Amino acid sequence: MNGNDPARTVIVVGSGPTGLLLAGDLATAGVPVTVVEKRPSGISNLSRAFVLHARTLEQFDARGLADELEAVGRPLDRLRLYDRLTLDLGTLPSRFRHLLVVPQYEVEKVLLRRAREAGADVRYETEMTALSQDADGVTVDVTGPGGERGRLRAAYVVGADGMRSSVRTAVGLPFPGRSVIRSVVLADVRLAEQPGTLLTVNAVGDAFAFIAPFGDGYHRVVGWHRGRNAPDDAPLDLDEIKEITRLALGRDFGMHDARWMSRFHSDERQAPAYRVGRVFLAGDAAHVHTPAGGQGMNTGLQDAANLSWKLVQVLGGHAPGSLLDTYQAERHPVGRTVLRSSGGIVRLAMAHRPWTLALRAALTAVLDHVGPVRRRAIGQVTGIGVRYPAPSGAHRATGARVPDVALAGGRRLHQALRGGRFVLITPEPYDDGGARGERLAVERWAGDRRTSVLVRPDGYVAWASDSAGRAGIEAALAAHVG
CATH class of the missing domain: 3.50.50.60 (FAD/NAD(P)-binding domain)
Known part of the structure; x- marks a missing residue:
């Protein structure tokens, strides 16, 4: 034991x-x-x-780890999904207006x-x-x-x-679920030519390829071809990977010296x-x-x-x-x-039929020209848009992610969250007498906001009120922090 x-x-x-x-x-x-x-x-x-997305980088920041990862990774402020569909991350409501390739x-x-x-x-x-x-x-x-x-x-x-x-x-x-893509090929290779973008991805006809750097001189290559449905244990050589890459990206970047190659299948299950x-x-x-x-x-x-x-x-x-x-x-x-x-x-x-190609073109047009739809898509992919259900009658902010807001004294929310604490942010000074020790940090807004907010250790609103007095705050702390 x-x-x-x-x-x-x-x-x-x-x-x-x-x-x-x-x-x-x-x-x-x-x-x-x-x-x-x-x-x-x-x-x-x-x-x-x-890839680490913005919301995950925020979680690392709340643990004092984000800067270390930012130092070894490479930021990318645009995420290309296919064809002309690119998500611009530069407008994210976050300290991390990018994804991190690491x-x-x-x-x-x-x-x-x-x-x-x-x-x-x-x-x-x-x-x-x-x-x-x-x-x-x-x-x-x-x-x-x-x-x-x-x-x-x-x-x-x-x-x-x-x-x-x-x-x-x-x-x-x-x-339950099923395999969506079979015979995806992977390899770690050196490249004679460096791609023009940090993450290189495209799908053309029946082929798809993705290239990302390790940072040690090797690149990970992922490829797939619709016409090949080999089992995971089927033999694989570099020539097959080069061919798929050329079909999808137009060139194979002179890949050589593969240190590892494999096949896998991609499932959707929950x-x-x-x-x-x-x-x-x-x-x-x-x-x-x-x-x-x-x-x-x-x-x-x-x-x-x-x-x-x-x-x-x-x-x-x-x-x-x-x-x-x-x-x-x-x-x-x-x-x-x-x-x-x-x-x-x-x-x-992977669209190749006329109606799926038309659907892809229509979606690209909507995301390019309809701001709310584009923001929702970016929020979904990056995790910034996730919010959790709130009890009936709760304040409208309950369950929402709290950005890395400025606090009085020059502090940030993510700094206050470190150590796995709840953070109470109030418009006026509040002292709980230290009854909750290290489990609670009490902070004030840096600006003139009047809402009192109790932030969970994972950065989401546990409770909020626009007019709570001391008794209301105490009740909220007792209910959520203990």
């Missing part, structure tokens, strides 16, 4: 970005957390994600270091083999290095173990529930979709940001267990929307 009090412990299965963000949040808040990962220690360069392994490096420094126990070469739960907790059987068997006990388990999630299987959840008792699913264990729009890793990281503070509140005795039900209520609809939007993008990118 693990040495921590099982009644306060969380086990995270999977050490990808979703699992590591969650583990770091929990450990930072003082919750004992064990990460179980069947892979050997070491960051793999085989991951497929390359390989997933760089994100994992930052998150792993943070989790370990906060005290998370990360166990590599350790595979979950069985899971059972009862009214008081969850028991996880594991096999460690050398075949050593063990047993862990925790209050809650989070499966962040990918599309083939063992946790999801153990709790009996189906993963678990019907993200919670079964004391077990939760997050990231690819809960939903998978096409890579169009670069939303996969970002959606998983937002899952983790939503769930972590709720587990902290419940395990700390500051909120009832029913708070955990809101994870399903808030994140499952977001996952469903991402499935639809990314699927729509890839289907239109």
Whole structure:
């Protein structure tokens, strides 16, 4: 058994970005957390994600990590989806008016270091083999290095173990959906010619290709051809990848020295529930979709940001267990929307029939000329437009994302959120007497706003009022912060 009090412990299965963000949040808040990962220690360069969107960068900023990632990534203020359809990110209502091109392994490096420094126990070469739960907790059987068997006990388990999630299987959840694209080819190559854009992507006729830099002299190439439907284990050589790239992009940029090549298929699937008792699913264990729009890793990281503070509140005795039900209520609809939007993008990118080509042209025209539609599309892809349901009668701001607003004294909201705190922003000075310790930061607006706002640790409005006095604020704090 693990040495921590099982009644306060969380086990995270999977050490990808979703699992590591969650583990770091929990450990930072003082919750004992064990990460179980069947892979050997070491960051793999085989991951497929390359993009951090604005809302995810805001979450990293609220953890003091965004500047470090910005230093190793490369910003791009336009996202090209296909043909002439380009989304201009320069008008985003965010500190991050761009997407950041950064390989997933760089994100994992930052998150792993943070989790370990906060005290998370990360166990590599350790595979979950069985899971059972009862009214008081969850028991996880594991096999460690050398075949050593063990047993862990925790209050809650989070499966962040990918599309083939063992946790999801153990709790009996189906993963309905289907394969959308088969025989997608990937390769890490050197290029004799550098592309003219940071992210190079296009679809022509029956071919699609995407090129992104690793930053170490290699580029990731992703390609697909409608006429090829080979199984994932079919032989693959560089000539095939070059041919697909030439068809889609007009040239192969002199690619050579492939250090890795593979095939995969892209699925659209979503678990019907993200919670079964004391077990939760997050990231690819809960939903998978096409890579169009670069939303996969970002959606998983937002899952983790939503769930972590709720587990902290419940395990700390500051909120009832029913708070955990809101994870399903808030994140499952977001996952469903991402499935639809990314699927729509890839289907239109692969359009070849006259009516689908006409639809793509019409959509491009609408996005180019209708501002509200364009802003909604950008908000969807970047995560900036996500808001959560609010109770009946709540203030209109409840459930909305709060930008990185200026606070009195020259501070920013994202700075105040660090440490996983709630942040109360008021027009007049307010002192709660320190009753909530490090769980609450009390701030004032830098300007003349008169609304009092309680911001959740994930940056969304928990409560707001245009006229609350001290009694109203106290009631809100008692209800949400405890």
